[in-house]
Amino acid sequence: MSRGAVDYLEQVSRMMLATQVTNREGAALGLDEGAEAAVQMILSLAGSARKAMLAGNGGSAAMASHIQNDLCKAVGVRALVFTEQPLLMALANDDGYETIFEMPVRLWAQPGDLMIGLSSSGRSENILRAVRASQERQCGVITLSGFSPDNPLRRLGDLNFYVDSDVYGYVETAHAALAHFMIDRAASLVREDADGEGLK
DSSP states (O other): OOOHHHHHHHHHHHHHTTEEEEETTOOOEEEHHHHHHHHHHHHHHTTOOEEEEEOOOOOOOHHHHHHHHHHIIOOOOOOEEEHHHHHHHHHHHHHHHGGTTEEEEEEOOOOEEEEOOOOOOOOOOOHHHHHHHHTTTOOOOEEEEESSSTGGGGTSSEEEEEEEOOOOOHHHHHHHHHHHHHHHHHHHHHHHTTSSSSOO
């Protein structure tokens, strides 16, 4: 762990730049290539009835809500987070915490939608089940994870972004920065398209 602010930020920067990206087959992609592919997956939803769904726990839940807000406001993409408290509590109480995202996904997901699953550990059962339910509904999947390189979430997405650290602050900060890049890039392409330059 770092000893001061400069050391901490330097380590976070290194973690961000070392983010590993793989596709569904497990093949490695460059960070620019993978991030641009994720942007295109997001943009494929624009102007259609398709939507993005996001799921995370704790800090990742807050990040999912932030991304959902930016997708709607900045990019003009329909996006959902399943964090309505009474429903979450009913599902957790009656069916188990591992079901809290799976059930809404099964209710709302349609072919061509996009699931973005965030889990620092990559082992949260409720996120894994939500992702698998999304795949059953023929949705695209982007995952963001960290901690162990063999975490199961990392193997489930069409695109998988993995931060090689077991420090929550590093992983979550890297995920947040990556998400901001995707939103900013998608929003800029939408603006270019509105100005008549076309999506690139």
